[in-house]
Amino acid sequence: HHCQNAEPGYTCECNDGYEAENSNLEGTCVGECRQHNGGCDHECEENKYDEWCSCHEGFNISTDDWRKCVDIDECEDNTHHEDCQTCVNTEGSYTCRCRYGYDLDPITEQKCNGELCGVGKMGDDFHQDCHECINGNPGYTCKCRSGFREDNSNNEGNCIGVAIDKDCHTCKNTQGSYTCECDEGYERHPNEKRCIDVDECERELYDVGCHTCINLIGGHTCLCNDTFILDNNSNNETCIGQ
Numbered sequence: 001h002h003c004q005n006a007e008p009g010y011t012c013e014c015n016d017g018y019e020a021e022n023s024n025l026e027g028t029c030v031g032e033c034r035q036h037n038g039g040c041d042h043e044c045e046e047n048k049y050d051e052w053c054s055c056h057e058g059f060n061i062s063t064d065d066w067r068k069c070v071d072i073d074e075c076e077d078n079t080h081h082e083d084c085q086t087c088v089n090t091e092g093s094y095t096c097r098c099r100y101g102y103d104l105d106p107i108t109e110q111k112c113n114g115e116l117c118g119v120g121k122m123g124d125d126f127h128q129d130c131h132e133c134i135n136g137n138p139g140y141t142c143k144c145r146s147g148f149r150e151d152n153s154n155n156e157g158n159c160i161g162v163a164i165d166k167d168c169h170t171c172k173n174t175q176g177s178y179t180c181e182c183d184e185g186y187e188r189h190p191n192e193k194r195c196i197d198v199d200e201c202e203r204e205l206y207d208v209g210c211h212t213c214i215n216l217i218g219g220h221t222c223l224c225n226d227t228f229i230l231d232n233n234s235n236n237e238t239c240i241g242q
């Protein structure tokens with residue numbers, strides 16, 4: 001700190017807390033780094049003029065105390081990797097929480113790797129019944145060939161059979177599509193894959209003993225003339241005399 005000419009070289013007088021070391025021609029003042037690590041949390045550094053503390057990677061010198069090291073919150077100061085979906089600060093570092101369909105990079109643990117469709121294995125990373133895998137965020141969705149519908153309801157998109165109308169009574173699978181068979185009293189809609197009621201009255205598909213035909217969904221019944229009643233034994237589709 002203060003040098004005096006000497007023979008040979010020079011000697012030093014040091015500030016409080018420092019010791020002169022004149023074992024070589026370059027007299028230096030040795031501070032407390034050699035003793036209690038200079039009070040530094042991490043590293044104590046010094047030269048012949050001064051001493052200072054430095055911190056390991058991921059830490060900064062505290063603004064309150066130059067000896068103290070404080071964790072850098074990489075999440076707060078946005079120095080984390082942009083592919084880190086949810087940044088999680090840790091002491092001296094940070095890691096990431098990844099959304100469904102993404103994995104934490106095993107080497108850095110500081111980004112999320114996704115792209116299930118491009119790099120994934122069919123049947124493993126994405127559903128084997130996914131005809132055309134499209135990377136989503138999160139996960140993926142599927143585009144399906146005609147005759148199939150997309151089921152992305154469970155984050156595990158796939159293409160399932162066909163969209164069966166609830167009014168298709170008995171669905172019969174065909175190559176790439178399906179057809180419907182209908183219960184008695186119904187027939188296939190001329191243009192749509194569903195079953196519709198047959199109007200027996202309009203088509204005169206009723207018994208001669210049915211005095212006034214009344215159409216019902218899935219069947220029909222009759223109004224009977226005076227002194228006649230519906231015949232339960234004929235499914236209420238004819239009138240019998242009392």
Ligand SMILES: [Ca+2]
Pocket residue numbers: 058071072073074089090091092093094
């Ligand atoms: Ca940190």
Ligand SMILES: [Ca+2]
Pocket residue numbers: 185197198199200215216217218219220
């Ligand atoms: Ca009917």
